[in-house]
Amino acid sequence: MFTGIIEAVGEIAELEQRGGDVRLRVKTNDLGLGDVDLGDSIATNGVCLTVIELPGDGYVADVSVETLNLTTVGNWAVGTPVNLEKALTPQTRLGGHMVSGHVDAVGEVVSRHPDARSERFVLRAPAELAKYIAHKGSITVDGTSLTVNAVNGCDFDLNIVPHTLGKTVMGAYQPGTKINLEVDLIARYLERLLLGDQAAERNA
Known part of the structure; x- marks a missing residue:
């Protein structure tokens, strides 16, 4: 779950086609990743993505065909800026509203x-x-x-x-x-x- 309060603007650093779906590498810029582990979720332009790698300057995530069909991810290119928000914790201030990261x-x-x-x-x-x-x-x-x-x-x-x-x-x-x-x-x-x-x- 997320709050819809954007923490940083990152950018798409790499896109790799993999058997019909896509693997992304996102450069996170000002978003600190010290508290992010593999398997955690990060909302990327509102799309809930699961972190599968932490290369140091950002994260890597796989994007399914379903997500490509229902979101703007299929239009992204290297350099596309993206809103970033880490998943909320019990200590997070709920300054926005309850957001699932499941784009309609x-x-x-x-x-x-x-x-x-x-x-x-x-x-x-x-x-x-x-x-x-x-x-x-x-x-x-x-x-x-x-x-x-x-x-x-x-x-x-x-x-x-x-x-x-x-x-x-x-x-x-x-x-x-x-x-x-x-x-x-x-x-x-x-x-x-x-x-x-x-x-x-x-x-x-």
Whole structure:
């Protein structure tokens, strides 16, 4: 589990195709790895990856075909900047919201413009996620915990303060940028709960 509070921006240092999936080496820059062991999880642009090697300047992780199909990982290249967050511990301050690192879908930046000292972004989610996005609710964008300012169909607004712009990959967003989206866990579980006994029924 994660909080959606980005700890550092790293970059993709190496990509290796392996039998249909990918092995990544991520350079972590300012993210300290002294408390990271093999098998630990690190959210990488919102994607929960398992550390399989610690070469010294970062970590190595394998990415499955499923992850490649449902996230932006397939678009990454050497040098791509990525948001990084280590898995939370019992001592971690929960400054964002509960984030699983399991990306629901890929969205897109529609527009951005200045709003006083902040930036106002309009993002577009796939139609199947629209019902989970609520005004003043939480959403995870490339691993960053954010508050939804407005909703209009599949589009939703975010007001991003200068600190977040400078400490995450959001500063580089432009119209057309593809983004990893994870909706609020509570909304997911609530939908399942409301199904009642129908939840046990198999699809035809």
